[in-house]
Amino acid sequence: MSEMIKTITDTGQFAEIFKKFFAKRDVFLKTKSGDLFVQFLGFNEGNVAFRIPRVKSLPDTIVVFTRLSENTIYASLKLIENTENDFIFLPIKFQIISEKMKEERTSLASSGGKNVLYASNIISEPMIQGALDSNEKKVAILKDKIARELKGKFDYVRVVFINETRIDVRMKRFAESWSPIMVRDISGQIGGDNKATKVYLNEIYAKDYKLSSHKELVSEVSVPIIYKNMVPYGYIQVNNTKPMDDNHLTVVKRLAVMINDIVLKERLFVPAPEKFIVNDVSRKGLGIVFRERRLLRYFTKDGRLILELTLPDENRVNMRVVVRNTVFNENGIIKVGLEIIDIDAISEVNYDEFLETMKK
Numbered sequence: 001m002s003e004m005i006k007t008i009t010d011t012g013q014f015a016e017i018f019k020k021f022f023a024k025r026d027v028f029l030k031t032k033s034g035d036l037f038v039q040f041l042g043f044n045e046g047n048v049a050f051r052i053p054r055v056k057s058l059p060d061t062i063v064v065f066t067r068l069s070e071n072t073i074y075a076s077l078k079l080i081e082n083t084e085n086d087f088i089f090l091p092i093k094f095q096i097i098s099e100k101m102k103e104e105r106t107s108l109a110s111s112g113g114k115n116v117l118y119a120s121n122i123i124s125e126p127m128i129q130g131a132l133d134s135n136e137k138k139v140a141i142l143k144d145k146i147a148r149e150l151k152g153k154f155d156y157v158r159v160v161f162i163n164e165t166r167i168d169v170r171m172k173r174f175a176e177s178w179s180p181i182m183v184r185d186i187s188g189q190i191g192g193d194n195k196a197t198k199v200y201l202n203e204i205y206a207k208d209y210k211l212s213s214h215k216e217l218v219s220e221v222s223v224p225i226i227y228k229n230m231v232p233y234g235y236i237q238v239n240n241t242k243p244m245d246d247n248h249l250t251v252v253k254r255l256a257v258m259i260n261d262i263v264l265k266e267r268l269f270v271p272a273p274e275k276f277i278v279n280d281v282s283r284k285g286l287g288i289v290f291r292e293r294r295l296l297r298y299f300t301k302d303g304r305l306i307l308e309l310t311l312p313d314e315n316r317v318n319m320r321v322v323v324r325n326t327v328f329n330e331n332g333i334i335k336v337g338l339e340i341i342d343i344d345a346i347s348e349v350n351y352d353e354f355l356e357t358m359k360k
Contacts, residue, residue, distance in 0.1 A: 008094040011046065017094055018043040021073045022066055030063045033296065034326025034334070038064060047080060049088050053330065058087065072097045106358045107280045115312055115358065117278035119288050121271040122298055124305035125162070128233050131269045132163040138268060142259055146236060149255055154238040154248075156217055161225075161234035169207045174224040174232040180253065181222040185243035211239065219244040223256045227269060230306040230320045230342060272298055278309065283355060285324070285339045291332055299323045299336045311354050317347040 008017065018040070028035035029052060041049035050064065058079055065074045073096050077089035108115050132139055143159050150157045160168055170181065183200050200220075205212055211220075217239040224232040236252050236259075263269065274295060276288040286309075298305065301323055309317040320342040327335045343351065 004098045006096045006098075008096070009092075011091070014046075014048075014091050014094075015043050017073070017075075018048060018091075021068055021071075022064075022075070025066050025068065027064055027066045028327060030065065034301075034328055035065075036328040037330045039330070041086065043091075046090070047088050048075075048077065048091055049086060051085050052087055053085050055085070058082075061092070062089070070098050072099070106282060106355070108278060115354075117281065117312070118310045119276040119278055119286075119307045120274070120310065121308040122274075122276075122305055123227070123231070123269055123271045123307075124298055124300075124303055125231065125233075126300070126303070127272070127298075127305075128227065128231065128269055129163040132161050132233070135268055138266060142262065145262075146255060146259065150236075150238060150251075153251065155241050156211075156214070156237075156239040158237040159234065160237070162232075169204050170222055170235055170237065171232075173204065174235055178224050178226060178232060180224070180249060181220060181237075182244075182249055183220045184245065185219050187218040214239075216241045218242070221249050221252050223249075223252045225256045225260050225263075227260065227263070228306060228318065229344060230318070231304070279335060281355065281358070283340075283352070285337065286321075287335050287337050289333050289335045291334065293334065296326070296334065299326060301326070304341070309351070311350060313354075315350040315354075317343065317351045317354075319343040319347060319351075 022040040025040070027038050027040050027050070029038045029050075036052070036055070038053075039051040041051055043049075052058070060079055062077050062079065063074055064077065065072055067073070073094060075094050076092040078092055080088045080090055082088065108117060139161060146159050147157060160171060162171060165171065173181070181200065181204070183197065186197060186201065186205070211217060219240045219242065220237065221244055222235050222237040225234040225236065226232050236256055238248070238252055240248075274290075276290055276295075279287040279289045281287075303323045304320065305323070306318065306320045309319065311317060319340050321338040321340055323336060324339050325337040327337075329335065
């Protein structure tokens with residue numbers, strides 16, 4: 001997305017900017033937990049005043065912002081004083097960022113109840129990590145089963161789950177791409193031109209000190225274990241002293257699927273019990289709303305999670321999303337903006353059909 005950023009520090013322009021962009025508009029305060037709705041009170045003699053409810057104290061410098069058409073206007077402000085909910089600031093600078101919106105969202109608020117959507121069965125990556133931590137015995141049984149299945153077939157076997165390490169190079173790789181790692185034989189390719197092998201040697205092999213100290217291991221197959229075809233939460237790694245082929249890859253792939261089936265059957269990962277009202281939708285994202293602040297624990301900034309949408313015709317849509325923003329409105333309603341990053345094929349058809357009905 002192309003964007004243009006303009007920074008303004010000329011105090012002579014401040015009054016006009018506040019009048020044009022902030023007066024009688026929705027303004028938000030940037031905070032660590034989300035964007036808080038605030039009220040612009042006015043600009044006078046070089047200072048600006050905002051009413052900020054439910055806030056007892058603020059840092060010395062804050063950022064508020066508003067939007068107009070394709071512009072997002074950020075104001076950096078230095079705190080001077082406050083009385084209860086009214087705060088007075090010294091404006092430091094403005095940044096006006098002009099960018100085209102990705103797409104328009106369709107609001108469901110005016111559908112008269114015909115198109116009420118609910119998001120449920122939410123599972124986030126931290127929830128998966130917590131479940132693995134609290135089910136050590138079940139995880140140990142899974143690892144033992146993998147070891148028995150692969151015993152005698154490979155010279156080196158390793159199983160890693162997402163809760164065990166935050167810096168694992170393969171887990172990081174599978175978070176970005178679910179395709180298996182397949183290195184048939186590196187013994188004759190070191191220093192060669194094969195791009196995939198170079199990446200493996202530089203980004204994975206060189207950082208795996210245990211593996212790189214065993215030069216006799218010349219091949220590798222690593223396959224992610226993926227929850228509901230949406231979230232990778234572990235992987236199976238095998239290495240051999242001899243070259244490997246597609247048959248070896250098939251063996252590990254089947255085992256990864258079998259392990260995930262066991263996880264689903266055992267309900268190792270329990271989704272959140274709450275249902276959330278969907279406020280607006282688009283092909284690339286949606287917004288959900290709620291009042292209870294305790295529910296924010298599911299929606300950390302840039303956190304990834306999976307959820308299920310229940311459409312008016314009772315069809316279900318499974319998708320993986322990223323938390324992009326959180327807004328605290330004056331009426332106490334919290335809105336979370338989610339970007340859709342993955343959706344299964346059948347769900348995509350159902351979702352597209354629903355979006356088309358919204359246009360009629």
